[in-house]
Amino acid sequence: MQAAVYRGRSVVSVEEVPTPEIGPGEILIRVEACGICHTDLKKIEYNLLEPPRIYGHETAGVVAAVGARVTRFRAGDRVVAFHHIPCQACFYCRRKNYAQCAVYKKVGITAGFEPAGGGFAQYVRVMDWIVERGVEKIPDGVSFERATLVEPLNTCLKAVTQCDPRPEEFVAILGQGPIGLMFTMLTHRTGARIAVTDTIGERREIAARCGAEFAWDPGALDVAAEIKRRTGGRGADLVIVAASVAGIVDQAIACSRPGSRILLFAQTSATERIEASGADICVGERTLFGCYSASVELQSESAHLVFGGELPVEELISHRLPLVKIRSGFDLALHPGPKSLKIIVQPQRCS
Ligand SMILES: [Zn+2]
Ligand SMILES: [Zn+2]
Structure with a gap:
């Protein structure tokens, strides 16, 4: 073969x-x-x-x-x-x-x-x-x-289950590749408001069709300022980092409010260093966490979502x-x- x-x-x-x-x-x-x-x-x-x-x-x-x-x-x-x-x-x-x-x-x-x-x-x-x-x-x-797509969707479903977005929350999803877009689809089901970023216009258009209320080019505007403007000056309740470029975790923190949660989903390289202000985490009481791979427990639900045509x-x-x-x-x-x-x-x- x-x-x-x-x-x-x-x-x-x-x-x-x-x-x-x-x-x-x-x-x-x-x-x-x-x-x-x-x-x-x-x-x-x-x-x-x-x-x-x-x-x-x-x-x-x-x-x-x-x-x-x-x-x-x-x-x-x-x-x-x-x-x-x-x-x-x-x-x-x-x-x-x-x-x-x-x-x-x-x-x-x-x-x-x-x-x-x-x-x-x-x-x-x-x-x-x-x-x-x-x-x-x-x-x-x-x-x-x-x-x-069952396997990649499972990995995102596992992470969304862990992040637990709620309907009144404002969620920022950084990166709208296939994984970022799956996050947008799954977060949309929770009823949360969604802002996404990607430098590629076509991806932003798909994101808007998948449930993003705002889809921005991070090179064209100040994403953190835009999110604050829409959240009473606070910042996002949850930030999902679905891309790995230098400085993206710092940007995620800038987009987030004190007491928020920040998920690292794309930081899979052992050599990639991330930089952030310690006080943003400690004094700002932010939870920074990771999630990786799929869960067998979510396999049938993932299959159902992919096969059923809801997404x-x-x-x-x-x-x-x-x-x-x-x-x-x-x-x-x-x-x-x-x-x-x-x-x-x-x-x-x-x-
Ligand atoms: Zn994979
Ligand atoms: Zn075991």
Whole structure:
């Protein structure tokens, strides 16, 4: 089969590799669509994990084969697969901090080499513990591309659940890439007022359609002053940081009121330093917190939201590319143009 193999910093080559073999309790999925995620890009551009690996964790496809003892699925089922499953028994799982579970971090899907998601390949092997608890059927009428959005939506739903925006609150969401836009959609459901920022005009237009009351270009006006003007001089009750550029956390604090909460969602690099006034946190009584990855507990709700059509998630898909063009997909995601948002790889397409 064909797969996009990570071979070292910034190098991904489309190669012929063996189709994975499955064991008892496992399934083989023929990958029809897999989204490109910023965490894939970081691993590839900053060489975070040893090569060779096959990345891609927003995977949807068709069950091609089932191992002995698999009863929930049969060949031909259309499915979306979660790639992590917590052990449910360790210190962190007992506290529902699933993303910190050591087992959770061991990826249960592989297209070969060290398990790493494998969605950027024509077939993936899904290990038994994922088959049991992490695979969802895709309803008729829902495209594979739409189904790939279950995983990223889950990560945002987990964060929004944690932030708990309330109807009377004013929420600022900095960055309106695919993740920022999902935050806008999910926050809109809570009834809170929303102001978003992005330098790309097309993204601001989509944000307005997704529920943002204000969509501003942070280069064109003083965002903190605009928010204060609309909140009795106070600032936002909640700020969600959904982009990582220098100075953005300082900007988030400037936009926020004393006693507010500030979520860091895009600060995934261990080398990125953030600068802020200590007094803004201590004297200003702000809560600065992080949230990362998806929650198995929210998987069925996420699937429901993506499949059910309540959220306009298909607006987020801008490009569909065959595997051979994956490098241009990475470049588009790294340097988004006015029209690029979520980029989906379709490994069964020849061109
Ligand atoms: Zn992702
Ligand atoms: Zn655990």
